[in-house]
Amino acid sequence: MRGIIKSLATTMSTFIRGPVTHGYPSKHRELPERDRAFPLLLWDKDIDEPFCTGCHACERACPVECMTVIMKDNPNHESQDGNSKRRKIVDEFWIDYGRCMRCNICVEVCNFEAIAMNNTWSGHETSVYDRADLVMDLPQLMAQSKSDEIQEWVAD
Amino acid sequence: MVIESAPDFETQDLLINVGPQHPSTHGVFRMILEVDGEIVKDLIPHIGYLHRGAEKLCENNDFRQGVGYMDRTEYLASHNAELSYVMAVEALAELEVPERAQWIRMILCELNRLSSHFMFLGAFGVDVGVFGTPFIYAWREREALIDLFEEISGDRMMYAYFRAGGLAWEVPGNFEERVREVLVSTRQGMKDFDNLLTRNEIFLARTKNVGIISAEDAIELGMSGPTLRASGVSLDIRKSEPYMYYDQIDFEVPIGTNGDVFDRYIVRLKEMEQSVSIIEQCLERLNDGPIMPERMPRMLRLPEGQEVYIRTEAPRGEYGIYLVSKGGNKPWRLKVRSACLSNLQALKKMSVGQYVADAIIILGSIDIVLSEVDR
Ligand code: SF4
Ligand code: SF4
Numbered sequence: 001m002r003g004i005i006k007s008l009a010t011t012m013s014t015f016i017r018g019p020v021t022h023g024y025p026s027k028h029r030e031l032p033e034r035d036r037a038f039p040l041l042l043w044d045k046d047i048d049e050p051f052c053t054g055c056h057a058c059e060r061a062c063p064v065e066c067m068t069v070i071m072k073d074n075p076n077h078e079s080q081d082g083n084s085k086r087r088k089i090v091d092e093f094w095i096d097y098g099r100c101m102r103c104n105i106c107v108e109v110c111n112f113e114a115i116a117m118n119n120t121w122s123g124h125e126t127s128v129y130d131r132a133d134l135v136m137d138l139p140q141l142m143a144q145s146k147s148d149e150i151q152e153w154v155a156d
Numbered sequence: 157m158v159i160e161s162a163p164d165f166e167t168q169d170l171l172i173n174v175g176p177q178h179p180s181t182h183g184v185f186r187m188i189l190e191v192d193g194e195i196v197k198d199l200i201p202h203i204g205y206l207h208r209g210a211e212k213l214c215e216n217n218d219f220r221q222g223v224g225y226m227d228r229t230e231y232l233a234s235h236n237a238e239l240s241y242v243m244a245v246e247a248l249a250e251l252e253v254p255e256r257a258q259w260i261r262m263i264l265c266e267l268n269r270l271s272s273h274f275m276f277l278g279a280f281g282v283d284v285g286v287f288g289t290p291f292i293y294a295w296r297e298r299e300a301l302i303d304l305f306e307e308i309s310g311d312r313m314m315y316a317y318f319r320a321g322g323l324a325w326e327v328p329g330n331f332e333e334r335v336r337e338v339l340v341s342t343r344q345g346m347k348d349f350d351n352l353l354t355r356n357e358i359f360l361a362r363t364k365n366v367g368i369i370s371a372e373d374a375i376e377l378g379m380s381g382p383t384l385r386a387s388g389v390s391l392d393i394r395k396s397e398p399y400m401y402y403d404q405i406d407f408e409v410p411i412g413t414n415g416d417v418f419d420r421y422i423v424r425l426k427e428m429e430q431s432v433s434i435i436e437q438c439l440e441r442l443n444d445g446p447i448m449p450e451r452m453p454r455m456l457r458l459p460e461g462q463e464v465y466i467r468t469e470a471p472r473g474e475y476g477i478y479l480v481s482k483g484g485n486k487p488w489r490l491k492v493r494s495a496c497l498s499n500l501q502a503l504k505k506m507s508v509g510q511y512v513a514d515a516i517i518i519l520g521s522i523d524i525v526l527s528e529v530d531r
Contacts, residue, residue, distance in 0.1 A: 003355035010351040011289055020296050032303075034328070036310035063221035103224040103316045104324070117310065 028121050033153045037123020038097050039106050039115050041138070042152070043145040047084050049076060050142060051114035054090035058106035058115060066099035067106065068092070093141060097126060098134040120150055169197060172512070176205050182279060182519070183526030187503070194511050199504045203497075206530040211490050218485040219245045219320050219456050227314040229492055230528045232275050235261075235268040235305075236470040237528075238318040243399065244466040244477040245320040248458045256445040257322035258400050263335060263438045264308070264317070265468075266431040270342055271301040272471035273424045273431075276523045277349050280421060283520035284362050290352060297345030300338050307334065320456055322448040332439055339432055346428055354422065363418040367506035367518035370415060377505070378498040381473025383522055386423045387415035393469040405437050417514075417521040424523075457485050465493075472496050472523055492531055496524040 022029050044051045054071030072091035076082030106115050117123075122144060128134055144150045175186035184205035190198035210229050214222040223238050230237035239261060246253060253261075278294025302312045308327050309317035317324050328334075353359045369379075374387040384391060392409040394402040410426035412419030460483035467476035473495025480489040499522050506522075507515045 001357065003357045003360070007352045007356045010348050020299070032307040032310075034308070034310040035306060061221070063217050063224055101224055101228075102311060102314065103221070104310065105220060105224075105316075108220075108324070119310075 031119055031121065033119060033151060035119040035123075036102050036104055036117040037120070038100055038102060038118050038126070038136075039095060039141075040118045040123070040144055040150060041090075041093060041141040042114055042116055043142055047076070049074075049084055049086070050090050050138075051112050052090040052093065052110075053086050053088050053112055053114070054093070055088070055111070057109045057111065061105050061109040062100075063103060063105065064099050064101055066096040068094040090138065093138045094135055095141060096135045098131050116145075116150065116152055118144060118150055119153060120144070122149065167192065174516075176202070179282075182524055185519070185524065185526050185529070187515075187519075189507075189512060189515060191512055194513075196507050196510055196512055196515050199507045199515065201500065201503060203500070203526070203529050206526045208527075208531070210531045211492055214241075214490045215487050219458075219487075222487070222490070223318060224314065224316045227316055228527060229494070229531050230470065230472075230475065230525060231313055232525050233268045233272040233471045234313060234315050235264045235318070236272075236468060236475060238315065239265055240466055240468045240470070240475050240477045242318045242320045243468065244464050244479040245456070245458070247464045247466060248462050248479060248481055249320065249456055251321045251452075252449055253322055254446045254449060256443060257447045259438050259442045260323060260327055260331075260447070261318060262400050262402070262405075263435050263442070264305070266435045266438070267301055267304065267335070267338070269431050269471045270428055271298045271305075273428050274298040274301070274345065276424055276471075277353075277421075280517075280520045280523070281353065283517050284359060286353075286359070290349065293345065293348055293352070297342055300341045304334055304338050319448070321452050322446075326447055332442065335435065335439060339435060342428075342432060346425065346432075349425060354425070360418065362514075362517060363421060363521075364416060365414070366417045366514050367510060367521060368414060368416045369502050369506050373505055374415065374502065377501045379473065379502055380495050380498060381469070381471070382423045382427060383420055383473065383499045383502070385409065386412035386419035388413055393467055393474060397467070399466075399468060401438075401441075404441070405434050407434050407437075417517055420521040420523075455485055458483065458487075467493065470495060472525065472528070473499060475528075492528075494528045494531065496522075496526075496528045500524055500529060 042051050054069050056069050059067045059069045070092040071088050074084055074086050074089040076084040077087055104117060107117055169190050169192050172189045172191055174189060176184040186202040188200040189196050210225050213225050222241060226237045226241040227234040274294040274297050278291040281290025305315060306312045309315040369387055371387045371389050374384050388411055390409050390411050395409050407430045410423050412423050458481035463480040465476060465478045467474050475495055476493030478491040479487050482488040503519060506518045
C-alpha cells in the first residue's frame with residue numbers, strides 16, 4: 001500500500017509543474033540553428049545567381065541517389081561580359097524530398113557552399129497529397145534562400 | 157509457475173495471433189501463441205516484417221554514407237549503432253581518433269543509453285498496464301535528451317554525426333552546460349520512475365517471478381546487455397573489453413538476482429544511474445583539441461583482404477559489426493550482430509507456462525527494437 005501511495009504522490013506532484021508541451025501547430029517550438037530538415041540551394045545575392053555550379057559532387061555522394069543536377073555554361077560569365085566568376089552554373093536541379101534521408105552529406109561535399117540544410121519549420125512541414133510534389137525543382141529549392149528565410153549553418 | 161487445468165473435461169488449445177500491427181509488440185513483431193485456457197503452451201515468433209537489407213545497402217555505399225544506414229538499424233540508440241560501425245572502419249583503416257572526439261562520443265553514447273532506457277521504461281509501463289503516466293513521464297525526459305541531440309547533430313533520431321576518424325562537426329559552444337542541465341532533469345526523471353514503479357505493489361505483483369530465465373539458459377541463448385545481466389551474469393563489454401576510454405572511468409555493472417521481468421526493469425534503472433555518473437566523469441576530462449585526425453583522406457579506402465569484428469555495449473546488449481574489406485571504398489561484407497535478435501530467442505523459454513497477459517510484459521521486458529532485429 002505504501003508503494004502505491006508513493007506512486008500517487010509522484011503523480012500528484014505534476015500538478016505544481018508547468019506544462020512541457022507546446023501548442024503545435026498554433027505555436028512552433030524554436031528550432032536550433034543546426035536543425036536539419038531538407039537540403040536547399042543558396043542564392044548568391046551579390047551577383048544574383050545561384051552559388052551552385054552544377055558540379056555533380058553532391059549527386060555522386062548522395063547515398064540514396066535522390067538528386068539530379070544539370071550543368072550549363074554560365075551566360076553571365078566574365079567572358080560573356082557578365083559579372084560572374086562562375087564558368088559553369090546549374091541549369092536544372094531536382095531533389096526528391098521523398099527519398100532524401102537528411103544525412104547532410106551533400107552539404108559536406110559541396111566545395112562552393114551552395115547547398116545547406118533547411119533549418120526552419122518550412123522544411124519540416126512538407127506534407128503533400130501526391131508524392132510527385134515532393135520532387136523539388138530549382139525555383140523551389142532557391143525560394144527560401146532568395147527570400148532570406150533560412151538562417152545559414154553550413155557544417156564544415 | 158506451471159498451472160494445471162482441470163483434467164475432467166476435454167479442452168482444445170487455441171491459437172492466438174498477436175501482431176504484427178499491434179502497439180504492444182513494439183514494432184512489427186508477430187507471435188502466435190498456443191494457449192490452453194490462460195496458459196501459454198507454445199509461442200511461435202515471426203520476424204522479418206521490417207527487413208530493409210541494411211547490410212546490403214551498406215555494402216553498396218562508402219563509409220561515410222553507411223553511417224546513415226546504421227542509424228536506421230537501431231533507431232532508439234543511433235549513436236551507439238554508429239559507434240560500432242565507425243569503430244570497425246577505424247580499426248581497418250588504422251585511424252587514430254583524437255581524444256576530444258572520443259570523449260564526446262562517449263558522452264553521446266551514454267546520453268543515448270539514457271534516452272533509450274527512458275523509452276523502455278515508458279513502453280514497459282504501458283505493457284504492465286499503467287497506461288499513460290509512465291509513458292508520458294518517460295517521453296518528457298527523453299524529449300530533453302533528444303533536444304540536446306538536435307542541438308548537437310541537427311536531427312532528433314537519425315543523427316549521422318559520427319564519422320570514421322572522429323565527428324562530423326564540432327559540438328556547440330555551450331555543450332558542457334547543456335549536458336549538465338539535461339542531466340539534472342534526467343536525475344529527476346529517474347527518481348520519478350523509482351517512486352512511481354519500483355515499490356508499487358501492483359507493479360511488483362505483475363513483474364516479480366514472471367518470465368524467469370536462468371543464467372545458464374541466458375548464456376546458452378546468446379543473450380547480452382541488461383537482459384543477460386538481470387539473470388545475474390556480470391558481463392558488460394564496457395568493463396570486460398573496454399573500448400574508447402571506458403577503462404579510465406569508474407563505474408559499476410548492476411546485476412539482477414532472479415532473472416525475472418522485475419530484475420530486467422531494475423537493472424536498467426540502475427544502469428541509468430551509472431550512465432549519469434559516466435557522463436559526469438567524461439565531462440570533467442573533456443578538453444580542447446581536434447575532432448578529426450590530421451591528414452584525413454578525402455575518400456577513405458580500406459586495405460585489401462582484412463576483416464574485423466568490433467563489439468560495443470549498446471543499450472540493448474552487444475551490438476557488433478563484422479566488416480570484411482577487399483580494398484576500395486566500400487565494405488565487401490558487412491554483418492550486423494544485433495543484440496535484440498539474440499535476446500528475442502529467449503522469448504519462448506520465458507513465456508511458456510505463463511499467463512497470456514504476461515507474455516506481453518515479457519516481450520516488453522526484453523526491450524526489442526524491430527528495426528534492429530530485422531535490419
Ligand atoms: S550543390 Fe554544390 S556539390 Fe552540388 S552540384 Fe551544386 S556546387 Fe556541386
Ligand atoms: S541530405 Fe543526404 S540523402 Fe538528402 S540529398 Fe543530401 S546527400 Fe542526399
